[in-house]
Amino acid sequence: MRLNSFDEWSPLREIIVGSATNYVSHDRELSFDLFFHENIVNDNPARSEWYYPRLSLRSGQQAEHQGRMPIKARYVEELNEDLAGIVAALESLSVTVHRPIDVDPSTAAVRTPAWSAPVVPPLNVRDNTLIVGDEIIETPPMIRARYFETQLLKPIFADYARQGARWSVMPRPFMTDASFDLSYVRATTAGGPTEPIGEVAPSPYDTGLEMMFDGAQCLRLGRDIVVNISTANHALACDWLERHLEGRFRIHRVHRLSDSHIDSMVLALRPGTLLVRSRDVAEKLPAPLRSWDMIVPPVVSADSFPQYQDDDLILTSPFIDLNVLSVDPETVLVNEACPELIRELERHKFTVVPVRHRHRRLFGGGFHCFTLDTVRAGGAEDYLG
Template sequence: MINHSLPSVQADDEWSPLRSVIVGRAGRACFPNAPTAMIEATMPSHHVHNFKPRRPFDQKLITKAEAELDYFAAMLQAEGVQVYRPPAGVNWLDVNGYTGAMPRDGLMSVQNTLIEACFAWSCRNHEIEIAYGTILGELARDSRVTIIRRPPYTLADSLLDEDGSKSSPWVINNSRPAFDTADFMRFGKTILGQLSHVTNQAGVEYVQRSLPAGYKIEILEVNDPHAMHIDATILPLREGLLVYNPQKVTEEALLKHEVLANWDLRPYPFTPKEPEDPVLYMTSPYLSLNALVLDGKRVVVEASDQQTAKWYESLGMKCITCPFRHVNSIGGSFHCATVDLVRDSTVKH
């Protein structure tokens, strides 16, 4: 049952009982149009050739992805979660965009604040306004809520050095704040984040300035030369239990963070196979870790991924299975496709 006394935005972690959420829509999704250097730094090498300007995904793929998102939204509603959806049928080809299916990349809730990403990729510059502007307007009617929209100066097209030089492991420079909100994971008053090919130090500092008082960002040391988003690297299933991708991060690196000092840290024990149909154009098969936890007891997993579901169940979780392979194909899974607006918790972390 929805608690209407709660603010329209109130969330501090990834596992407290989920009360309200945004679920994306694919629309007329396209391969992201970004500079070649950005694509090569982040996308699977065998699919880089697909990333061409104004190239839509196959319509059959999108139709199936849209059906999966609708099913997912209905499933969450059946579990008692209030669901917000963006408008249907957005033609991202017309605006040289990508999709509205992955709102986690562009919005992050922290306490009663909702922060919009300063995307590194210009094809995503107007994604939040186009797909989620109406929802943000509705949420902003709650006087207890602060919504921090992206400022115009962060639209500067200056992140690639003209001479092709790089002063860091990342393809983008530090000339203006850049970040995807999917590069951050909330653990109460501590937020773990990573630097990546879409998130720079100026972006981290921008997020820190935007946080409510008492919240802090700590940067996790991740071994991922193609880093872009942290939510297939670590997955807190409940308070005190975290699953991590041992190909990208070590237990030693995790334990450097006091917030995880007493946690049970479990390496994901499988090497997932790349699916053949539909293919993963934009991600690795480790999307198995990109799950949505409903309340520290229940977690949503892809319907065909039985080995992961059985393993999560061995850790004491109840798995709710949902078909999502076609959403996976266009760039993400359950965590990517959602923004949790309200989790019913009192911060004590």
């Protein structure tokens, strides 16, 4: 089918589901710690080292990967089992599923003139691509290890391009230490002990603050896109996006709804209905959305998550299971470990498809993060007026 995806809820026809094959470690360097800063401390209190930022890991030291933290093989095996379950659930609903190229085990690192970092698989495929109608937009990554991740989706993108899809790539950042806007973390606190933020290490490739931005910072609503902005990196990218989409889509900025992604804060389940983390989140949304029905899920139970050891790095908040995936305006994929959320959605007349997803807090994503919908039946409708 031709690429066509304007919103989060129209009947789903085709989707990409990420891959975790050969996922072996997390790499604690500046870009990683910046991206996950709010969760690494709050959810890893037993860790003894001073947390943020790891400025001792300068560019010249990254090649040795001093911050590498191995992931236990059994977690990856179970994640792959759960990904297979997501694929099976979607196929049972007559959705065509595409998969990216797996990372070859011989590919140990990605390298640019400015740095190197261990490669990670294309798991959270929502992040580095934004689908807007008939266009693929590859976004400038925020984590160095994911710099070339969209290359592993290229065969899928190329097929859509041959069928007429537009295909754009936003400007790629150098991602030196000086590229990152630190004002967000200077103005807020992650809690716990924090290393003072000093001057970053200079690089011959410094160009100042650069565009860095994920597709998961966007809530797509027909011809309207709500974009979360928390740093100057995000704002620069949003400026580009507004110019690029001018006349086709309207951009609505919200500020610091979260540190980056929006899809564990708010998701549109159908026209007129939002799933929101809290009423406080709802109050930060654009005025037309504040009149929509709001589903605020029950408080998450600690029993919903596996128990981990001190050396297991937790990367997401307990609200990760709000990261659901709509198959159509009445049908939603939800983690089977969340009976309270399932009951709340059923109370609002949704058909819930429970699917297993155990280690979402270790791998930074839920069902919405792990997927990228490429064909839905909807169009450029005006839902905000």
